[in-house]
Amino acid sequence: MGIFNFSQDLGIDLGTANTLVFIKGKGIVVREPSVVAINKTTGGIEAVGSDARNMIGRTPGNISVIRPMKDGVIADYDTTASMMKYYIKLAQKNRSSFAKKPNVMVCVPSGITMVEERAVIDATKHAGAKEAFPIAEPFAAAIGAGLPVWEPTGSMIVDIGGGTTEVAVISLGGIVTSQSIRVAGDDMDEAITQYVKKKYNLMIGERSSESIKLDIGSASQPDKDEEMDIRGRDLLTGLPKTITITASEIATSLHDTVTAIVDAVKNTLERTPPELAADIMDRGIVLSGGGALLKQLDKVISEETKMPVFVADDPLDSVAIGTGKSLEYIQHFRGHPNVSSQRISD
Numbered sequence: 001m002g003i004f005n006f007s008q009d010l011g012i013d014l015g016t017a018n019t020l021v022f023i024k025g026k027g028i029v030v031r032e033p034s035v036v037a038i039n040k041t042t043g044g045i046e047a048v049g050s051d052a053r054n055m056i057g058r059t060p061g062n063i064s065v066i067r068p069m070k071d072g073v074i075a076d077y078d079t080t081a082s083m084m085k086y087y088i089k090l091a092q093k094n095r096s097s098f099a100k101k102p103n104v105m106v107c108v109p110s111g112i113t114m115v116e117e118r119a120v121i122d123a124t125k126h127a128g129a130k131e132a133f134p135i136a137e138p139f140a141a142a143i144g145a146g147l148p149v150w151e152p153t154g155s156m157i158v159d160i161g162g163g164t165t166e167v168a169v170i171s172l173g174g175i176v177t178s179q180s181i182r183v184a185g186d187d188m189d190e191a192i193t194q195y196v197k198k199k200y201n202l203m204i205g206e207r208s209s210e211s212i213k214l215d216i217g218s219a220s221q222p223d224k225d226e227e228m229d230i231r232g233r234d235l236l237t238g239l240p241k242t243i244t245i246t247a248s249e250i251a252t253s254l255h256d257t258v259t260a261i262v263d264a265v266k267n268t269l270e271r272t273p274p275e276l277a278a279d280i281m282d283r284g285i286v287l288s289g290g291g292a293l294l295k296q297l298d299k300v301i302s303e304e305t306k307m308p309v310f311v312a313d314d315p316l317d318s319v320a321i322g323t324g325k326s327l328e329y330i331q332h333f334r335g336h337p338n339v340s341s342q343r344i345s346d
């Protein structure tokens with residue numbers, strides 16, 4: 001292959017919260033929020049990624065900040081395609097202008113409909129891919145977390161992202177049982193916003209509720225009750241106000257979301273064949289995705305399921321690493337997004 005027609009295939013974790021791009025042989029080269037700022041007057045793009053995210057809640061009337069992915073799927077097709085195009089270019093900034101278009105492995109939630117999946121494939125091609133290969137997100141997460149997905153043994157992965165939580169039991173290169181719920185990190189942020197609104201009549205922005213979650217959020221009542229000052233707008237006076245909130249209040253506000261995630265894990269375990277359940281009992285459940293970093297979540301899932309639970313080494317990177325590693329098998333993924341019906345040997 002000559003240097004000019006060399007193409008670098010890509011793996012993309014197109015997430016509700018973050019988009020990551022993996023280049024074969026290089027690793028993760030782009031790690032940015034899935035956010036785009038658009039100038040409503042010109043229709044042009046003002047900013048993409050962290051620059052756009054910093055504008056959330058702070059824009060003048062002519063700029064709107066969009067999160068084009070919702071619940072793990074495309075909510076705004078044109079903006080998603082533009083965002084992917086920007087990230088593909090960024091990932092390939094040293095690419096020769098003679099280089100061939102890349103093949104792209106792109107993750108999709110396991111509960112996706114045909115129409116939603118078609119939109120991801122089309123947007124990926126629109127963004128510059130020669131061919132787009134969908135891979136089920138929990139399968140990619142399991143590969144990225146280093147689970148022995150090709151072996152005749154049961155591995156359980158729980159990927160908690162911004163928009164979806166994907167629970168899957170994998171064996172012999174296929175998903176045996178899975179459940180995808182549209183409840184994840186974004187719902188935790190929303191639960192915090194609603195709690196603060198109801199209890200303190202205080203309106204806070206989505207960036208604030210997320211930072212409360214990251215700082216003092218916990219899946220169960222904390223041993224040490226930390227406090228945090230939060231600022232927002234008093235709904236009664238309309239004026240800015242600061243209140244102090246405790247970690248224990250935040251744990252209360254997150255209770256329903258955490259319960260929904262735990263229930264999805266339990267439901268999947270109930271539908272898992274006994275041999276595979278025994279394997280999982282031995283080796284444990286692995287958590288990935290940014291939501292896996294919520295304090296005490298591993299402990300709560302372990303207590304509720306009576307199984308050992310571990311958090312993947314780089315939970316925010318697992319899906320991207322998995323899509324990247326799967327590039328080696330790209331031809332096998334043609335028409336098999338869930339890789340559930342085939343065995344690909346190493």
Ligand SMILES: Nc1ncnc2c1ncn2[C@@H]1O[C@H](COP(=O)(O)OP(=O)(O)OP(=O)(O)O)[C@@H](O)[C@H]1O
Binds near residue numbers: 184
């Ligand atoms: N330390 C943390 N504690 C709790 N939540 C966290 C932490 N760090 C990140 N998150 C949350 O993880 C979510 C993002 O995770 P991730 O990047 O895996 O999602 P995604 O792949 O974009 O979403 P999806 O898979 O649903 O499309 C966000 O909701 C973010 O707030």
